[in-house]
Amino acid sequence: RITYAKTGDALWRVVPTSFSMSAFNDVARDEFGPSTVRWVARPTIYIDSRPEGFSSSELSTWINEVKAQVPTFISKWTDGTLTPASVIVTSNPPSDFSSGTIVIHFSDNSSDYGGSSTSIGYARLSYTSSGSVSGSAVWLRYPRYPGTSGAGKRKGILGHELGHAIGLGHME
Numbered sequence: 001r002i003t004y005a006k007t008g009d010a011l012w013r014v015v016p017t018s019f020s021m022s023a024f025n026d027v028a029r030d031e032f033g034p035s036t037v038r039w040v041a042r043p044t045i046y047i048d049s050r051p052e053g054f055s056s057s058e059l060s061t062w063i064n065e066v067k068a069q070v071p072t073f074i075s076k077w078t079d080g081t082l083t084p085a086s087v088i089v090t091s092n093p094p095s096d097f098s099s100g101t102i103v104i105h106f107s108d109n110s111s112d113y114g115g116s117s118t119s120i121g122y123a124r125l126s127y128t129s130s131g132s133v134s135g136s137a138v139w140l141r142y143p144r145y146p147g148t149s150g151a152g153k154r155k156g157i158l159g160h161e162l163g164h165a166i167g168l169g170h171m172e
Helices: 021-028 059-077 148-165
Strands: 004-007 010-013 044-052 086-090 101-107 121-127 133-140
Touching: 044 059, 059 086, 059 101, 059 148, 121 148, 133 148
Parallel strands: 044 086, 044 101, 101 133
Antiparallel strands: 004 010, 121 133
16 A cells, blocks of 8 residues: 655655564564563553652653653654653652552662663563563653743653553664
8 A cells, every 4th residue: 555645846755665673673672572562451651750860840740741641652652642640749759660560760870770870761561471561560760851941851751651551662
């Protein structure tokens, strides 16, 4: 099947003429495993309201930003196929990777980022042998991007890490 979009005098091929397994793997497979990973149920999102390794008067602003942005990101990343069951702000979230959850942390501890002092976001997920994601955790290093000038960067970090939390890897 071939579909075209016309802009001005140019025709642009929208659907590739051939299937590219490497492109498919980039988008649809976990970068650490050979299988496609996916959520098979709507996750509950927990936003941990406890700061880890920093103090900031902006934490409540960041929590509100994340709470507002999470549903839109997950829905857009999946073309509306996956939406959160709910988004809960709490100082007592379930353990990371608990079944059916994505737990989001605000942290400036390098140990939360695989020992990296330069990472600004980090996400990990667990999945079953059948490829269904069981749970995810996200860490956000928002203290590096304070104030209104950092809002765009914070939003980009959240979107990127939520992509990983729902099973998307990095693309070549």
